[in-house]
Amino acid sequence: MxxxxxxxxxxxxxxxxYENALRTWLAGKFPALVDVDNVIQExxxxxxxxxxxxxxxxxxxxxxxxxxxxxxxxLRRQNIVPMDSLAEIGDLTVIEESPTPSEIAARNQExxxxxxxxxxxxxxxxxxxxxxxxxxxxxxxxxxxxxxxxHTVEAQVxxxxxxxxxxxxxxxxx
Numbered sequence: 001m002x003x004x005x006x007x008x009x010x011x012x013x014x015x016x017x018y019e020n021a022l023r024t025w026l027a028g029k030f031p032a033l034v035d036v037d038n039v040i041q042e043x044x045x046x047x048x049x050x051x052x053x054x055x056x057x058x059x060x061x062x063x064x065x066x067x068x069x070x071x072x073x074x075l076r077r078q079n080i081v082p083m084d085s086l087a088e089i090g091d092l093t094v095i096e097e098s099p100t101p102s103e104i105a106a107r108n109q110e111x112x113x114x115x116x117x118x119x120x121x122x123x124x125x126x127x128x129x130x131x132x133x134x135x136x137x138x139x140x141x142x143x144x145x146x147x148x149x150x151h152t153v154e155a156q157v158x159x160x161x162x163x164x165x166x167x168x169x170x171x172x173x174x
Contacts, residue, residue, distance in 0.1 A: 015051075018060050019044070022043070029068075120163070129160035131146075
């Protein structure tokens with residue numbers, strides 16, 4: 001076993017000097033880490049304990065590896081969801097969130113009207129609006145796929161939305 005004053009000097013000169021760098025590295029690599037100070041403290045302790053029993057070639061590497069493993073462990077523990085007992089679960093009030101038959105019918109009617117509104121659009125306008133709003137393609141992707149400019153895509157989307165709104169207005173819908 002090594003002499004305690006020598007250990008203190010070694011620890012201060014070879015390990016503690018990396019504490020701030022370790023803090024910065026952990027914050028960048030593990031932004032969801034809740035208790036960075038605890039990880040650093042435990043990593044320092046592990047390096048200290050290892051040094052008392054064996055020679056360490058690279059204290060910095062050992063410190064960062066220990067902190068890395070501790071951070072991953074802590075993140076795993078953070079993601080564990082506690083399970084309530086079955087008795088407590090039985091006492092919970094459950095709200096039925098599935099739509100009622102009348103809500104389903106109303107949504108189906110709305111979808112049917114939207115489909116009719118889109119079908120009334122000119123061909124190019126319908127293609128652009130469908131690719132943008134239904135399939136979620138970017139203006140750039142649509143322009144490339146249809147061989148038109150991004151400005152034309154933007155204009156066609158605006159035109160399609162205005163025409164659909166006018167379609168609904170004619171039906172007296174908001």
